[in-house]
Amino acid sequence: MEQIFTEKREVRETDLQLVEDSMQGSRSALEKLVLRHQAWIYNIAFKMVMDHDDASDITQEILIKTIRALPSYDPDKAAFRTWIYRITVNHVLSMKKKKFEHRISDIETYVSLIEKLPEDRYCSHPEKQLLEEEIKIGCMTGMIMCLSRKERMVFILGGIFGIPDTEGSQIMEVSKVNFRKILSRARKKISPHVNGFCGQIDPKNPCRCANKVTAFLSLGMADPEKLRFHHPAKPPIKDVATKKYKQFRKLYYEPFLDLYQQQPFYDPPDTTRWLRDILQQKAFREIFNL
Template structure:
């Protein structure tokens, strides 16, 4: 799978498709968008939490990118150009989804601790297997933790820790120096890891919180819906597989444990990618912008 965050990226295919798109090929435009759409979506979902809101954010980013594609002259890497648009959009967009209510580590801990420890639900009473249900609760809870970081921290953590982008790649996208990117990532790690070390049983066995014990409480509170799983399915492709060629060097074994937990999250695919793209191209006058037939 094409991974745009590798240190050295071969953009020959992207650039060829861009030129074809500028010369009127709608097929080339579809193909270049589809090479990046899922990556943008996986950034968006960590910014807003809910898949439907992430789909909306992804659409907004891609509309901006497609509209401005004719201005891309190849002076920089296409990766840098596209993901700068993505970064600027998610840092400045309206609040929605999981961001609708401000979340802090303190309030998040209170919410988790206020969820009662219960036995798992009767397997005959829910439409999915119990291990899948527990996995959904785990991914939902750890994804929610990211919302306790401010937007810039969350984005830098997503790029640098979850996707494994190097300081050079991350700093180019964020338009900051590699040293500042590394320092910002270190602060995001410190804040998140300190919380998890004090709260989460996944990373510190001395903590009483356990995903199976919280699953039914999350269901009862409406945070997890057995009839509509947001993050897991019968077949999972994980971040560590999609971004297998971008793994940051981490010396601290404890930090490595946390990083592995987030790279075990699913790599999610937006629904109906091609259908949405074609409808968007038909509804908006991109033919004028890109001179498409």
């Protein structure tokens, strides 16, 4: 516990130093500050909208808001990570609906459509194992799209990325009790369908990703040359998420959450050049005395 506290304190102090240096006109400090948090913002955005292009646009919009608001950051009120996540949450909850939010909204309808896809137990595609993982991650990502935005966000923060209720409640600007209630409600909406349907959870369940490979290929919903969800070279979320998740999961653990924790933690697109172009704009140069 002491080690975790020390690590968090060191991150906080580093963030504070970068904020101070940024406000003194250090462009490199501002770049480091923004870029060190962008991967988390990007992964939250992707889980919220299920599309890498949309997630990239959302991340850039949030980073611009963050840079603009930086002079108002008060370290006495919140850690920088909590502050930037709050900006992320407020942006995502209020933005216009994205394409997959229009396509997927009801979990019973969604699961029914997956169930009705024809099965091929004898599929011999050379990339079958790769496609099976792609379908599994895509299917489970689609399930959380069926939650309301607020439920989805709490599920991502608490259930997938392991942010404890003490920090999650600050980010969502709700009480710790309400954060836990929202997370519990979101889990209860998803878990019955996963636990009684998904063969990844229980071999006795009817649905098998391997048997759906042919159907997904024929519908253009999977392509071994253009994987949208499965990035085998990337570390799983559980290896990147905060260590405090181990404490939190003892209270709120369900087996199906492991499937989300095993999903890849995606690299965001390279925004270095974009960020430097943004910082060349007169408005930003004036804010930070660049």
